[in-house]
Amino acid sequence: MSRTSIKGQVLANLVAEFTEPPLEETSTTQNMDGKSVGTISLQEPLFWKVYVDGAANQSGSGVGLVLISPKKLTIEKSLRLCFLATNNEAEYEALLEGMSMIQRMGGKAVKMFSDLRLVVGQVKGKLEARDERMQGYLSQVRHLQSGFESFTLLHVPRSGNTHADSLATLTTSST
Known part of the structure; x- marks a missing residue:
């Protein structure tokens, strides 16, 4: 793999890691206490x-x-x-x-x-x-x-x- 494509892949992985999920998705994550925390959707319901x-x-x-x-x-x-x-x-x-x-x-x-x-x-x-x-x-x-x-x-x-x-x-x- 060329040096340019490796940098591109590293950048893509970094962006994916720090990109938040879209607002319509609801996800559950673990905080430091081990308790689950839900993400609240801000998208309006589909009318x-x-x-x-x-x-x-x-x-x-x-x-x-x-x-x-x-x-x-x-x-x-x-x-x-x-x-x-x-x-x-x-x-x-x-x-x-x-x-x-x-x-x-x-x-x-x-x-x-x-x-x-x-x-x-x-x-x-x-x-x-x-x-x-x-x-x-x-x-x-x-x-x-x-x-x-x-x-x-x-x-x-x-x-x-x-x-x-x-x-x-x-x-x-x-x-």
Whole structure:
């Protein structure tokens, strides 16, 4: 091995020895007392984004979901509800389905988007759920919410939720 390549190898080993692991990694090291010390990750959790919408008309009710993984993979889902629902109930059904799907896929952090101010306001605690059925839905959301490390529900204008809206509307137009 030439003198230059030996110096390069020594330098590479030295850099590797003193380089800290990336922040997303968690490692355990031993200190002088022999006790293990954990390194805390400073990286934010990888968020899923979920756009939800519910639709209800005389033909039926349905939900539309657009899930975007942390790696930007998009999953579309539309479901026809097997019962007549109001728009508010359909929106809650969409929210619950989106939360359940993320949890089944192992997601721990989610940012959800809905265009229905009433549901967003109730989940955020800014509006009261007076109706017994809405209280039941809100209770289910709270239960699922506890399974996330991070959960955010944001209101988006209808124009910012057209993809999920189209999927929900599609289910009410088919038999």
